[in-house]
Amino acid sequence: MPTLVLTRAEVARVLDPPSLLPALRRAFIAHSSGATAKPLRVRSALPGPGTATVLFPGVAAGVPAYTVKVHAKFPAEAPAIRGVLCLHAADTGALLAVMDSTHLTAVRTGLAGALAADVLARPDADTVAVIGAGVQGRHQLGALAAMRAVRSVRVFDVDAGRAAAFARTMADELGVAVEAAGDAATALHDGAPAGAARRARPAARRAHAGVVARRRRGAESGRVRGAGRVGAARRGAPVTDVGHRRIGGAPADVAALQLAIDPA
Secondary structure: OOOOOOEEHHHHHHOOOHHHHHHHHHHHHHHHOOOOOEEEEEEEOOOOOEEEEEEEEEOOOOOOEEEEEEEOOOOOOOOOEEEEEEEOOOOOOOOOEEEEEEHEEEEEEEEHHEEEHHHHEOOOOEEEEEOOOOOHHHHHHHHHHHHOOEEEEEEEOHHHHHHHHHHHHHHHHHOOEEEEEEEEEHHHHHHOOOHHHHHOOOHHHHHHHHEEOOOOOHHHHOOOEEEEEOOOOOOOOOOOOOOOOOOOOOOOOOOEEEEOOOEE
């Protein structure tokens, strides 16, 4: 059998993100229950400005194949992350397909963040806060809107023009009110219950409400960088993931604490 080769454009053309949500939800649950092999991540510096990472194996129950993903990250480039995903037959190791993984990874990350927000938010939550008006903000907001009714969105970015452009684009795309906020606190807490809004700091405020976003910060050009993580609410509680339906505390008042910041 010949190996299928897919370019980034071909991956984008055939990929239907909303249709992947049920399978990704099942995969998270299987991972949380220990039903799948624990994946490995091997990272190494490169001679130049980049880093290389290999992630393997990617497996899912009922799929007779596994993946190996090879990524290189060059922060000054656009996109910053580039790589390929290799699909192998589980019984023989035969190489079934090689595809560009840049768009695929961005979509997967967006769906995962939206799933986490949907699982941890109140069933009737319809206001979304987006921190960082980049690629992940667009992917995660779009995926979240495919899972639940979204009434309004507030977005903050250190680049006010970028936030305003994001608001216009996503308002047209989703047909909902999208507002650029002047700061992160306003994006996260405007309209939230007064008791939650008075607490010490953004992460702690949401922690008391039932969900906490843990983040890394970088200082290059003043831009917030890094990836967010949704975790357990109470101090000392173990970090959980989207595979678990229940965590300590009540669900969040704001549907999405999107802190997977676009590094570009």
